[in-house]
Amino acid sequence: MAHTWIARDFGGLDVFDFVEEEVAPPGPGEVTIDVFAAGMNPADYKHIAMGGDPSDLPIHVGYEVAGILSAVGPDTEIASGGGADGDEVLAFRIRGGYSDSVTVPAKDVFAKPESLDFPEAANLLLAGTTAAEMLDVTGAKAGETILVxxxxxxxxxxxxxxARLFGIRVIGTASDANMGVVMRYGGEHVVYGDGLEERVRDLAAGPIAASLDCVGTDEAIDVSLALVPDRSRIVSIxxxxxAERDGYRVIMGRFPASAVFRDRVRAHLIELAGRGDLVVPIARTFPLAEAREAMRFLADQHPGGKLALLP
Structure with missing residues (x-):
């Protein structure tokens, strides 16, 4: 039996339940992972809040995990090759990650780099593939200045x-309290709020080639539209x-083109992380049983890094 979180309905955090379920043995093309850490992302609860087809309920929550293989289906290899009981792995674009054991498609499972601990590995790929796609769809390239x-x-x-690996200059908006975070990872900080457009213009001292919106405020969109002439080089998540009215791009993991890109880039991002070129800052961990409290913290706070659930 596995302890796992499900959403019994669409709505707020009260629809999430912690239940016991049998873990299906892996068939061909599947593996079972004993979960050591489950990555947490706003999408975990936002997709439930958005509503959907009632026939999909209950929904098993969590898109990425890291742990140890406990069973491998017949004639099956994981995405990075091989795969045997006891191997340390990470998995992304799965369902049911908020669990202590989960059976998933082997094509979504990769060997975990030794340099990453389990909470870091469990939080690498949803944020990482989203970031990679934002850079890709805006065509950002070496020598350009972009706004994030x-x-x-x-x-x-x-x-x-x-972006730093590509040689792209980034001006990044954040609060004054998070200035150090932006600078630590290679960006040039500007504080959001009144006068943002002018502050960005002054700091850039030249054209802004593209704008990547990770927050969704009207301010972010308005400033992006004012600074970037080509609206196809503005993207929001x-x-x-x-988007339809103002002509900029939006991406989401559920979109078919996004899914194809994010699947394709996973191995590359794992390689970068294994070399230390892509760091996953962890702010806090929670016991698996406290997932509802952890989701509330993620929704209401600025954690300053990723959160992980530990079975």
């Missing part, structure tokens, strides 16, 4: 690190309402 709204958040921090 919410640069001190999980996706923003990954954007900063990946958080403000979908204005």
């Amino acid at each position: 709204h919410g640069a001190s958040g999980a996706v923003g921090v990954s954007v900063l690190q990946q 958080a403000n979908f309402e204005r």
Whole structure:
């Protein structure tokens, strides 16, 4: 039996229940992971809050984990090759990660770099693939200056690190309290709020080639539209309402093109993290049984790094 979190309905945090369920043995193309850490992301509860098809209920929560293989299906290899009981692995684009054991498709499972601990590995890929896709769809390239709204958040921090590897200059918005985070990962800090457009212009001292919005505020969109002439080089992961009217791009893991890109880039990001070129700052861990409290903390606070659930 596994302890696992499900959403019995669509809505707020009160719809999440901690239950016991049988773990299905892995069939061909599947593996079972004993979960040592489950990554936490706003999408975990936001997708439940958005509503959906009642026939999908109950929904098993959690998109990424790290742990140890406890069973491998017949004639099965994990995505990075091989795979045997006891191997340390991470998995992303799965369902049911908020659990102490989960059976998942082997194509979504990779060997965990030794340099990453389990909470870091469990939090690498959702933020990392989102950041990589934002850079990709805006066509950001070496020598350009880009603007990142919410640069001190999980996706923003990954954007900063990946952009630095490409030779891209990043101006990142964040609070004064998070200035150090932006600078630590290679960005140039500007505080959001009144006068943001002018502050960015002054700091850039030249064109802003693209804008990546990780926060979804009207301020972020308005400033992006004012600074970036080509609206196809503005992307948001958080403000979908204005996209059709204002002509900028939006991406989400559920979109088919996003899913294809994010699957393709996973191995590369794991390699970067294994070399130390992509760091996952962990702010806090919670026991698995306290997932509802952890989600509330993630929604209400500025944790200053990623959160993980520990079975």
